[in-house]
Amino acid sequence: xxxxxxxxxxxxxxxxxxxxxxxxxxxxxxxxxxxxxxxxxxxxxxxxxxxxxxxxxxxxxxxxxxxxxxxxxxxxxxxxxxxxxxxxxxxxxxxxxxxxxxxxxxxxxxxxxxxxxxxxxxxxxxxxxxxxxxxxxxxxxxxxxxxxxxxxxxxxxxxxxxxxxxxxxxxxxxxxxxxxxxxxxxxxxxxxxxxxxxxxxxxxxxxxxxxxxxxxxxxxxxxxxxxxxxxxxxxxxxxxxxxxxxxxxxxxxxxxxxxxxxxxxxxxxxxxxxxxxxxxxxxxxxxxxxxxxxxxxxxxxxxxxxxxxxxxxxxxxxxxxxxxxxxxxxxxxxxxxxxxxxxxxxxxxxxxxxxxxxxxxxxxxxxxxxxxxxxxxxxxxxxxxxxxxxxxxxxxxxxxxx
Numbered sequence: 001x002x003x004x005x006x007x008x009x010x011x012x013x014x015x016x017x018x019x020x021x022x023x024x025x026x027x028x029x030x031x032x033x034x035x036x037x038x039x040x041x042x043x044x045x046x047x048x049x050x051x052x053x054x055x056x057x058x059x060x061x062x063x064x065x066x067x068x069x070x071x072x073x074x075x076x077x078x079x080x081x082x083x084x085x086x087x088x089x090x091x092x093x094x095x096x097x098x099x100x101x102x103x104x105x106x107x108x109x110x111x112x113x114x115x116x117x118x119x120x121x122x123x124x125x126x127x128x129x130x131x132x133x134x135x136x137x138x139x140x141x142x143x144x145x146x147x148x149x150x151x152x153x154x155x156x157x158x159x160x161x162x163x164x165x166x167x168x169x170x171x172x173x174x175x176x177x178x179x180x181x182x183x184x185x186x187x188x189x190x191x192x193x194x195x196x197x198x199x200x201x202x203x204x205x206x207x208x209x210x211x212x213x214x215x216x217x218x219x220x221x222x223x224x225x226x227x228x229x230x231x232x233x234x235x236x237x238x239x240x241x242x243x244x245x246x247x248x249x250x251x252x253x254x255x256x257x258x259x260x261x262x263x264x265x266x267x268x269x270x271x272x273x274x275x276x277x278x279x280x281x282x283x284x285x286x287x288x289x290x291x292x293x294x295x296x297x298x299x300x301x302x303x304x305x306x307x308x309x310x311x312x313x314x315x316x317x318x319x320x321x322x323x324x325x326x327x328x329x330x331x332x333x334x335x336x337x338x339x340x341x342x343x344x345x346x347x348x349x350x351x352x353x354x355x356x357x358x359x360x361x362x363x364x365x366x367x368x369x370x371x372x373x374x375x376x377x378x379x380x381x382x383x384x385x386x387x388x389x390x391x392x393x394x395x396x397x398x399x400x401x402x
Contacts, residue, residue, distance in 0.1 A: 001397065002033040002097040004089060006116070008106040010038035010047070010056060015314070016128040019218045020102035021046050026219070026390035028052045032397075037088060039081065039107035057084045059107045072172045075109055077179050082111035089119035098122040098400055105131050110180040117186030122400045124191040126216075127199060127311060132180070132192070133206035135173040136163050140245050140308040146350075147308060147331070152206055153177060184208060191400045193393075195312030196333030202309050214396045219389040220317045224380060227323025228297040230372040231365040235261035235282070236327075237299035239292070239315050242268025245308040247329075247350065252278035254305075254355035260363060262303075265295060297322050301362050304328035307349045317384050320344075323376030325368055327358045343374035 007020035021044050024034045028051040036047055039059030047054050062075040085108070089099065099121050104112040116123045131137040139148045141162040150157045153174070163170035184190075191212045194200030200215050207213075236255055242248045248270050255262035256278040263282040264274055274281055287295050296302060302319040304310070306329050316334035319326050320343070328335060329349035338344040345358040362368050382388075 001031075001401070002035065002092065003027060003397065004035040004037060004092060004097065004099045004121075005102065006037045006085070006099065006104065006108065006112050007102045008038065008061075008104060008108055009040045010036070010043040010054065011041065012044060015218070016103045016126075019126070019128070022219055022386060023102075023389060023393060024052060025049060026386045027393065030390050030394060032394070035088070035092070037085065055088055057081055057108075061106050062109070072175075075105075075172065076176045078107070078109035078111045081108045082115055085112055085115035086118065089115060089121060092119075092121065094120070096401060098124060098397060100124045100126070100397075102126050103128065105137070105176075110176060110183045113180055113183035114186060117183060117188075122189075122191070123187050124193055124396065124400055126193040127195065127203055129311065130203060130206075130309075131177075132184075133177075133203070135170065135177040138245060138308050142244065145244055145307065153181065187211075191396060193396060197336040198331070199309070199311035199333045212399070214392075214399070216389060216392040216396060217384055218312055218314055219386040220314045220321070220384040221386055222293065222318065222321045222383075225293070225297075225322060227372060227376045228299075230300055230324055230368045233298055233300040235263045235298075235300055236359055236362075237296060237302045237324075238262065238264045238266070238305075239295070239302065240266050240304075240313070242266055242270040242274060244270065245306060246310075247305040247307045249273045249277055250307075250350055250352055250355060251303050251305045252281055254352050254359060255281065257352065257356040258359035258363070260300070260359045263299070293318060293322060296324055299324055300368055301325045301327055301359070303355070303359075304332060304334070305347070305349065305355055306332050309333075314384075317379065320375040320379035321383065323372040325362060325371035325375055327355065327362070337378075339374075339378075343371055343378050345371075 005024050009017040012018045024036050025046050028034050028049045034052040037055045039057040043054050063071050065071040065074050099116040129137045130139045133152045141148045142164040158174050161167040189210050194215050195218050238248050238251050252274045265284045296319050310332040312333040316326050326344040330346040340346045347354040
């Protein structure tokens with residue numbers, strides 16, 4: 001079996017690139033021949049393996065191309081990337097070979113989808129976000145500060161200024177989405193790989209009817225440690241970007257109302273709002289990756305109050321692996337892992353009162369201990385290992401190849 005994995009980045013710069021690289025490494029370890037096509041270097045040492053061949057396109061991140069006009073043009077359609085990928089895929093054997101797209105919006109553009117479709121090879125697409133149907137990628141209206149309710153690429157969608165940036169930026173993304181939708185028409189029966197049950201159920205109605213769907217959660221390698229002593233911890237923890245769709249400001253108010261100390265680890269434009277809303281909140285910058293688990297282990301609970309339909313943030317799995325209870329919006333991917341009230345608490349996104357009540361509930365030592373113990377037990381009954389990820393990816397590949 002051979003898989004041509006397409007990822008904008010050849011090294012880890014975010015979750016999608018990390019999954020693409022670690023999946024390639026794990027699949028190669030299972031005997032799959034990997035051709036790893038990337039555009040932006042450097043190339044990770046994790047891709048050094050006898051069964052992995054890296055094919056690097058001499059590209060660059062779209063918004064670093066030069067002028068904004070040139071960047072917009074290349075983001076909508078990267079002609080050089082199209083030629084590179086078309087020629088690469090034409091050289092692949094027709095039997096037992098597939099194309100697996102992880103990321104294409106930063107460099108390859110919709111040209112990657114078109115090249116894959118025209119190759120005649122079976123195609124899989126991992127849904128790390130919602131760019132496969134939503135021009136802004138998050139199905140979130142940044143001006144209304146709420147999840148979108150419009151049909152993607154409808155007149156209402158196109159006329160709506162919902163982008164985080166300018167309306168002109170939104171129109172560039174609309175043009176890119178039009179090229180993407182056109183390219184999608186060339187795929188016979190694509191396989192969409194979703195990173196959580198919730199994300200799959202949410203996205204499927206917006207995707208081509210001829211498509212197939214599977215769920216393969218991202219991997220989260222972690223040593224099995226002793227569960228955290230959550231009853232001895234006092235603060236709720238937010239770990240991530242301080243941006244409006246992640247709703248750190250909602251947590252700041254809810255923690256103040258519940259009288260629970262709260263720590264924010266990360267950076268972002270809402271840092272000032274968080275400090276103003278809750279002057280007692282502890283706000284820290286990012287911590288090194290090797291310290292993330294220690295940071296989580298110091299928390300009473302971890303909170304994911306996202307307003308958007310976040311597909312599969314792994315910080316929830318990291319907390320559960322340590323026996324730290326989680327409080328999260330029910331419209332996020334990891335909500336499907338939680339038994340509400342037993343190993344975590346589900347709340348409505350943006351509901352300050354509901355989130356405050358959940359935090360108040362976890363101020364009780366016995367409740368925090370019971371939920372933390374249940375979370376630890378349930379996580380380690382089926383941990384998100386690379387082996388598990390590779391096994392499920394291989395199963396989906398076999399289905400795709402028939």
